[in-house]
Amino acid sequence: MTIVVLNRRNLLVAGGSVLATGMLAAGVPGLLLPARADGLAPTESMSGGANNYRKGAAIVDRIGKGGFWMSGTVRRAGDGAPLAGQRIQIWAHTVEGQEHEPQSHGATLTDKDGKFRLEMPQIIPIFGQPHGHLAYDSGEFKTVFLRPVMRSAKETSLEAHFVLQPA
Amino acid sequence: MTRWKSARVILIWAALALAIGVPIAAAAASEQLAWRGPVYIFAGFAGIVALALVLVQPLLIGGYLPGLSAYRGRRAHHWIGGALALAIVIHVAGLWITSPPDMIDALTFSSPTPFSPFGVIAMWAIFIVALLAALRRRLGLRPRTWRFVHVPLAIVIVAGSVVHCLLIEGTMETISKAALCALVLAATVKVMIDLQVWRKRRTLRGESIARQ
Numbered sequence: 382m383t384i385v386v387l388n389r390r391n392l393l394v395a396g397g398s399v400l401a402t403g404m405l406a407a408g409v410p411g412l413l414l415p416a417r418a419d420g421l422a423p424t425e426s427m428s429g430g431a432n433n434y435r436k437g438a439a440i441v442d443r444i445g446k447g448g449f450w451m452s453g454t455v456r457r458a459g460d461g462a463p464l465a466g467q468r469i470q471i472w473a474h475t476v477e478g479q480e481h482e483p484q485s486h487g488a489t490l491t492d493k494d495g496k497f498r499l500e501m502p503q504i505i506p507i508f509g510q511p512h513g514h515l516a517y518d519s520g521e522f523k524t525v526f527l528r529p530v531m532r533s534a535k536e537t538s539l540e541a542h543f544v545l546q547p548a
Numbered sequence: 549m550t551r552w553k554s555a556r557v558i559l560i561w562a563a564l565a566l567a568i569g570v571p572i573a574a575a576a577a578s579e580q581l582a583w584r585g586p587v588y589i590f591a592g593f594a595g596i597v598a599l600a601l602v603l604v605q606p607l608l609i610g611g612y613l614p615g616l617s618a619y620r621g622r623r624a625h626h627w628i629g630g631a632l633a634l635a636i637v638i639h640v641a642g643l644w645i646t647s648p649p650d651m652i653d654a655l656t657f658s659s660p661t662p663f664s665p666f667g668v669i670a671m672w673a674i675f676i677v678a679l680l681a682a683l684r685r686r687l688g689l690r691p692r693t694w695r696f697v698h699v700p701l702a703i704v705i706v707a708g709s710v711v712h713c714l715l716i717e718g719t720m721e722t723i724s725k726a727a728l729c730a731l732v733l734a735a736t737v738k739v740m741i742d743l744q745v746w747r748k749r750r751t752l753r754g755e756s757i758a759r760q
Contacts, residue, residue, distance in 0.1 A: 429660040432649035476583050480647060505583050508643070508650045509716035510661050528660055534717060 423458040423523070423546035430526030434516060438470045438486035444501035445477040445484060450538040451513055452498040455491045458546040463495025469543070470516040471499055474507035480514070506534050515541045523548045557614040564607070568600040571728045574721035581719060591642020592719055598635035601628050602709050603732045605702075610739035626681065633678040636671050663715035670708030673701045699745045706736045 451471050455464045472486040479485060489499040504513055511531040518524045522545035529541045575596055581589055607613050608625040616624065644651040654664035677698060680687070684694060710729045713720070740746075 427660060428658055429650065429653050432653065433647060474583070479585065505580060506717045508647060508661060509663055509718055511717065530660075 420459050421456065421461040421544050424525050424527070424542070424544045426524070426526040427528040430514060430528040431516070432514065432528075433472065433480040434470075434514065434518075434526065435472070435481070435483065435486050436518065438472065438488045440468065440489060441487040441499075444471065444487035444499065445475065446502055447500035448537070449475070449501050449503045450498060451501055451515070451541070452496070452538065453515070453541040453543065455495045455497065455517065455543040455545065458544050461544070463491075463493070464522075464545065465491055465493045465495060467491045467495070467497075467517065467522075467543075467545075468519050469497050469499075470518065471501060471513065473501070473504045473513040475502035475504055477502040480507060503537065504531060504534075504539065511536075513539050513541070515543075517543050517545060520548060522546060560612070560614055564604070564613070567603065567728060567731050571720060571724040572596055572600070574724045575719040578719035578721070584719075585646065587642050588646040589719075591639050591646060594635045594638035594642060595713075596720060598632055598639060599709055599713055599728060599732065601632040601635060602706060603728065603735055604628055605632070606706075606732075606735040606739040610735070610742055612735075612738075629678055629681060633674055636674055640671065661715075663712045666708045666715070667712035670705050670712060673704040673708065677701050677705070695745065699740070702736070703740075706732060 451473075453469070455467045455469065456462060457464055468488050468490055470486065470488040472480060474480045475485055477484060485502075487499060487501065489497050491497045504511055511534040512528055513531075515527040515529070516525070518526075525543055525545065527541045527543070529539050531539055572593070575593065584592070605625060605628060608616070608621045608628065611618055611621055613621065640651065640655075643654075650659070653659040654661070654668055657665050657668065659665070680689070680694075680697060689697070710732055713725060714729055
């Protein structure tokens with residue numbers, strides 16, 4: 382009786398390991414080589430990223446009086462090529478206004494290396510976290526909303542990076 | 549004896565006033581207030597007051613506040629429970645007015661901020677307790693049934709409020725905030741132990757004996 386049980390267990394273990402080996406053999410190439418081996422995955426929108434978004438903020442040299450730097454990069458999904466001339470919209474609750482107010486919004490364009498940098502007023506904590514909002518929403522690529530959080534409310538800069546996929 | 553007794557009364561009430569007053573005063577001195585609108589400020593302070601009321605509740609029901617009879621302590625516990633629910637309504641409504649999408653995210657548990665779900669769960673627990681307390685007689689809830697419902701919800705309210713508050717970066721000053729949260733936890737644990745809330749009791753008399 383005991384032997385039968387043990388045998389069944391052995392059989393199960395053996396069968397299981399065969400199955401596992403089979404799945405590993407089939408699965409490993411898939412794990413190591415996803416659909417695009419050299420592929421850079423597109424950035425997903427962050428939850429709450431679109432909150433208090435005002436479509437079509439104007440391109441500005443600086444939002445308000447400045448003093449805080451928002452910067453980042455914009456690249457293409459897959460090959461990771463830098464995307465020049467892309468419009469990034471930025472807004473936050475700052476010392477000069479609340480998130481939803483027009484003066485808290487502005488936009489800038491990426492340079493030839495896909496980098497952007499916009500001076501804005503100091504971001505302060507709102508809803509319990511010091512955070513900023515950024516949007517790519519120009520149509521050519523899929524819309525992405527980001528909501529990076531500052532490690533400390535005392536920081537005077539914040540970064541966010543976009544990897545865009547065709548719309 | 550009498551002098552010591554009255555000194556003790558004054559000390560306990562003064563300690564409670566400090567435990568609540570210091571964090572509120574520290575928040576009132578926060579530089580963050582300069583960048584906030586009146587509605588947002590009011591909503592934030594409603595939250596702080598709510599946390600202070602969460603401290604008062606176990607103190608009242610445990611009979612730790614001198615000068616209040618068991619009956620009056622219990623009556624005050626009921627009224628402060630109602631005030632707590634009202635403070636939460638003001639807190640949520642004010643934040644909703646300040647930034648509707650952020651409040652909707654919080655209420656639907658889709659907020660990026662880790663503290664939001666703790667606050668929302670505590671909010672629902674407060675509303676459920678307040679509603680059941682108001683309907684307690686009409687529903688004919690026996691003390692044992694009431695306790696069975698209220699105690700777990702009270703634990704949810706305390707734990708949820710404390711975590712919610714500690715994770716927020718806002719107007720509250722860190723040390724006074726942590727101290728208030730520690731007191732809330734300590735008062736809750738003490739009242740649970742003193743009243744032996746996990747024990748089954750048959751009669752009201754048993755309850756009042758345990759309260760001595």
